[in-house]
Every structure is written in structure tokens, then in C-alpha cells.
Amino acid sequence: MRRTFNIFLGTFLVLAIHFNVCLCSSEWLIQTLEDDIGAENFTYYRLQRPGSLRLQLVSLHGDVDIYVSSSVSQPDYSNYDLKSESCGFDIISIPAIMSRPVYLGLFGHPNNHQSKYRLSIFEVDEPVVDDYEALVDKYYYEEMDGSSSKEPIEKDTYAKLSSRKSVKVDHREDERPLWWDILIDTLKFFVEVIL
Numbered sequence: 225m226r227r228t229f230n231i232f233l234g235t236f237l238v239l240a241i242h243f244n245v246c247l248c249s250s251e252w253l254i255q256t257l258e259d260d261i262g263a264e265n266f267t268y269y270r271l272q273r274p275g276s277l278r279l280q281l282v283s284l285h286g287d288v289d290i291y292v293s294s295s296v297s298q299p300d301y302s303n304y305d306l307k308s309e310s311c312g313f314d315i316i317s318i319p320a321i322m323s324r325p326v327y328l329g330l331f332g333h334p335n336n337h338q339s340k341y342r343l344s345i346f347e348v349d350e351p352v353v354d355d356y357e358a359l360v361d362k363y364y365y366e367e368m369d370g371s372s373s374k375e376p377i378e379k380d381t382y383a384k385l386s387s388r389k390s391v392k393v394d395h396r397e398d399e400r401p402l403w404w405d406i407l408i409d410t411l412k413f414f415v416e417v418i419l
Contacts (some may be wrong), residue, residue, distance in 0.1 A: 251278060251346040258342045261288060261332035268298055269328040269343075274320065276348040279328070281314040286339025290314050291329040294322050299329040317348070 254273065261267050271277065281290045292306040293299035301307075305322070308314035318326055332339045 251348045254345045254347050256342060256344045258284075258340070260338055260340050261330060263332050263334045263337050263339070265332050266298065266300060267330045267332075269330075270297075271318075271326040271328065271345070272324055273345075273347065274324055276320045277318040277326075278346040278348050279314075279316045279318065280344040280346065281308070281316075281330070282342045282344075283312050283314075284340040284342055286336030287311050287333035288314075288339050288341040289331045289333065290316060290343075291331065292316055292318065293327050293329075294324070297327050299327055301331065304329070 254277075257269075259267065279290065279292070281288060289301075289309040290307065291299040291301065291304040293304050295305070296303045299305075306316050306318070308316050328343075330341065330343070
């Protein structure tokens with residue numbers, strides 16, 4: 225009898241942990257691309273997917289930089305909205321308010337004859353409130369800059385919006401959802417009954 229109950233409890237815990245991982249995921253892997261790029265060459269991609277996205281570029285060999293634009297179909301080091309030029313690991317957050325399609329330009333650094341990279345695209349789940357706040361911030365910055373709503377947002381505005389969103393996401397991670405508290409209390413109850 226006790227062995228059956230232990231198996232049941234173990235199965236319940238495994239399912240609860242799996243359920244927690246599935247529900248708490250705030251991002252989903254959409255696609256991963258692996259390719260080579262020559263020195264001082266560009267490779268271009270186009271993203272149509274709406275919503276907030278996170279691009280993760282890992283340079284497996286050499287160094288690859290990433291440039292993103294919503295207006296230029298072939299972004300480079302002088303024409304871009306967002307960029308990341310770090311060595312080895314680059315991350316760019318594309319806000320939901322950025323118009324689609326979004327164009328990506330990957331640049332092979334001249335220090336290496338051939339660079340190999342892995343580009344992963346994640347969809348980031350953000351509450352509607354954050355999108356609304358970002359929209360309000362967008363109009364606030366446009367009004368302060370004196371630009372009309374028909375002009376594209378400047379590069380600095382996207383950087384400010386994505387940095388604010390990342391701060392909000394970090395703050396939200398400290399809060400536990402209600403269902404998690406209920407699950408913990410239920411597990412505590414089962415442990416007390418067993419002992």
C-alpha cells in the first residue's frame with residue numbers, strides 16, 4: 225500500500241514539475257539557423273512574425289555581428305534600428321511595436337576568414353500591459369522629439385523601450401503566480417498527511 229502511494233506521489237510530483245515548466249515558460253523557440261559567413265560579408269534574413277521576439281546569435285567560430293532594421297531591407301553597420309556587435313554572444317530584443325517585416329543583417333568580422341554562427345529566434349510572451357506601456361512611451365518620445373507619428377521611431381527610442389521592457393521582465397520574475405502557491409500548499413498538505 226505504501227509503495228503504491230509513493231509511486232503515485234512521485235508521478236504526481238513529476239507531472240507537477242512538468243506542468244510548472246510548461247506554464248511558466250515566457251519564451252518559445254521558433255527557429256534555429258546554423259550557417260557559415262565569409263569575412264566582411266553580409267547574410268540577410270527577413271522576419272514576418274508579429275509580437276515581441278528575442279534574437280540570440282552565438283558565434284561558434286570567428287565573430288558575427290547582427291544588425292536589425294524595420295525600414296531597410298539590407299541593414300548594415302550604417303543603416304540599422306538595433307544592433308549587437310559583441311564578441312561571441314549577441315542578444316537583441318525586438319519589441320512588439322516595431323513594424324514588420326523586420327530585416328536582419330549578419331556580418332562576418334574581418335579578423336576571421338570564415339565564421340560559423342547559430343541564430344536562434346524566440347517568441348517572448350509579454351503581457352498586454354507592457355505592450356500598452358511601450359506604446360504610451362513611444363508616443364511620449366515622439367511628442368518630446370517633435371516628430372510626427374508617421375515618421376519611424378529613432379534608434380535611441382527602440383533602445384530605451386527594449387531596456388525598459390527588460391527591467392520590467394526582471395521585476396515580474398520575483399512574483400509567484402497564484403496557482404504556484406496553491407500547488408505548494410497542496411504538496412505540503414500531502415507531506416503532512418504522510419508523516
